[in-house]
Amino acid sequence: MTLLSRIPLVMDVDTGTDDAVCIAAATLCTDRIELLGIGAVCGNVEIEKTARNTLDLIDFLGCEAPVHIGASRPLARPLCTAVSHGTTGLGDVALPAARRGFAEGGVTELIHGAAKRHPGGLEILAVGPLTNIATALTECPELLALIKRITIMGGAIRGGNMTLASEFNLYCDPEAARIVFESGCALTMVGLDVTLKPELPRHIFDRIRAAPGPQADVVARVLDFMMRRKDEFGADDPNLHDVIALAAIVKPSLFTFESYYVHLETGGEVTRGMTIADFNNVSKRPPNALVAVDIDADGFWDWFVDLFGAGK
Numbered sequence: 001m002t003l004l005s006r007i008p009l010v011m012d013v014d015t016g017t018d019d020a021v022c023i024a025a026a027t028l029c030t031d032r033i034e035l036l037g038i039g040a041v042c043g044n045v046e047i048e049k050t051a052r053n054t055l056d057l058i059d060f061l062g063c064e065a066p067v068h069i070g071a072s073r074p075l076a077r078p079l080c081t082a083v084s085h086g087t088t089g090l091g092d093v094a095l096p097a098a099r100r101g102f103a104e105g106g107v108t109e110l111i112h113g114a115a116k117r118h119p120g121g122l123e124i125l126a127v128g129p130l131t132n133i134a135t136a137l138t139e140c141p142e143l144l145a146l147i148k149r150i151t152i153m154g155g156a157i158r159g160g161n162m163t164l165a166s167e168f169n170l171y172c173d174p175e176a177a178r179i180v181f182e183s184g185c186a187l188t189m190v191g192l193d194v195t196l197k198p199e200l201p202r203h204i205f206d207r208i209r210a211a212p213g214p215q216a217d218v219v220a221r222v223l224d225f226m227m228r229r230k231d232e233f234g235a236d237d238p239n240l241h242d243v244i245a246l247a248a249i250v251k252p253s254l255f256t257f258e259s260y261y262v263h264l265e266t267g268g269e270v271t272r273g274m275t276i277a278d279f280n281n282v283s284k285r286p287p288n289a290l291v292a293v294d295i296d297a298d299g300f301w302d303w304f305v306d307l308f309g310a311g312k
């Protein structure tokens with residue numbers, strides 16, 4: 001893969017434990033992606049924490065990508081945070097304070113600037129609520145012609161994790177999700193249908209802990225929190241949702257994708273944020289998303305350990 005064919009990428013994150021794993025992995029994918037910048041959005045925890053976690057993390061990893069502070073609340077609802085990431089959002093992982101500050105301007109400026117530098121080639125990886133993405137698309141309609149693809153960790157065509165029907169990121173800001181799904185941008189939806197499949201095996205965790213380098217170091221500490229949370233508190237299995245969405249960009253052969261028109265429901269206590277795939281073409285609307293419906297979980301873990309230098 002030559003340097004010239006790297007994917008120009010902007011990430012939007014709500015760091016968050018699994019966001020941190022995704023960011024660390026992205027900093028190791030320099031052969032496949034050129035990380036142009038990272039937007040922080042409220043979600044797992046408040047914006048002050050997601051932004052701080054993101055900046056401290058990439059500074060610790062020696063990554064120079066600018067971090068822009070985004071939305072402090074969803075478009076039309078109060079913020080509902082997730083409990084499973086601990087009070088800081090990074091579990092009990094403490095990082096040294098970043099030696100640099102946040103970049104000037106919001107996430108719309110980040111995306112717009114990147115899109116103008118890479119017209120038709122910019123890709124976005126959104127692994128938190130879609131508030132920043134929806135805002136950028138609304139404030140700069142010209143982005144539609146400039147953005148090549150938006151890959152979203154969110155939704156599910158079968159079940160949820162926030163309610164029985166909807167997934168946290170889209171539940172958090174369903175109005176923003178509706179704007180993105182109806183925008184006409186090329187979308188890849190990496191939802192719970194695939195992100196719940198690879199559950200972190202203990203032997204993978206052990207190999208990451210033994211691997212060298214700052215990325216493996218911080219990921220091992222995050223995974224340790226996630227494993228303790230499961231063992232001590234009976235919480236969810238450690239699902240690394242966000243890095244699976246990154247894998248869909250840099251290693252798409254691990255996935256099975258199907259094209260559907262996906263309706264984004266905003267109403268209802270249980271159905272807010274629900275993604276409903278039009279399997280029977282009832283809407284007569286063209287597909288608006290490439291939906292990841294299956295994953296080679298063993299192949300994903302092979303990719304994951306190799307990336308972090310924890311190979312055989």
Ligand code: RIB
Nearest residue numbers: 016018019127168169241
């Ligand atoms: O539902 C999983 C998603 O919600 C992940 O992005 C996790 O970080 C949380 O934001």
Ligand code: CA
Nearest residue numbers: 016019127128
């Ligand atoms: Ca996230």
